[in-house]
Amino acid sequence: MKAHDDSVHHQVAQRLHESGLKYTAGRRQLVDLLLQHGRPASVPELLKKRPRLTQSSMYRNLADLEQMEIIHKVSGNDDHARYELTEEFIGHHHHLICVRCGDIDDFVVTASTERALDGALVQAARAAKFTVSGHRLDALGLCARCKR
Ligand SMILES: [Zn+2]
């Protein structure tokens, strides 16, 4: 998802600060990489972009940011963990998951489709006396590369 980088950094710094944590260079670099990637990224993908980062510090920073709910793991179709900034920072969106190569891309639907989805879910959950507070929606299929 495209997000305004400066405001994301500002929000993240504020969130960390509130918890008495520092927005270290390593954490900032990781948030930058995720913003640049623009869709869920695996550790190998992140390391490929910054070969000089050590794997251990990347894992540590990922764990810290995940614990702070600044980033989260995206479940895909394979065992590769992929990370993205949470919707609080990059906005509500959905995922296109390729069932062949495991690639995940982001997509958004129109506001009226979002409303229709929410309406349908509220209806469907009513019988279970379940209060809907949000939704996730993944589309499964083949990415453009795999379809060729
Ligand atoms: Zn694919």
Ligand SMILES: [Zn+2]
């Ligand atoms: Zn939605």
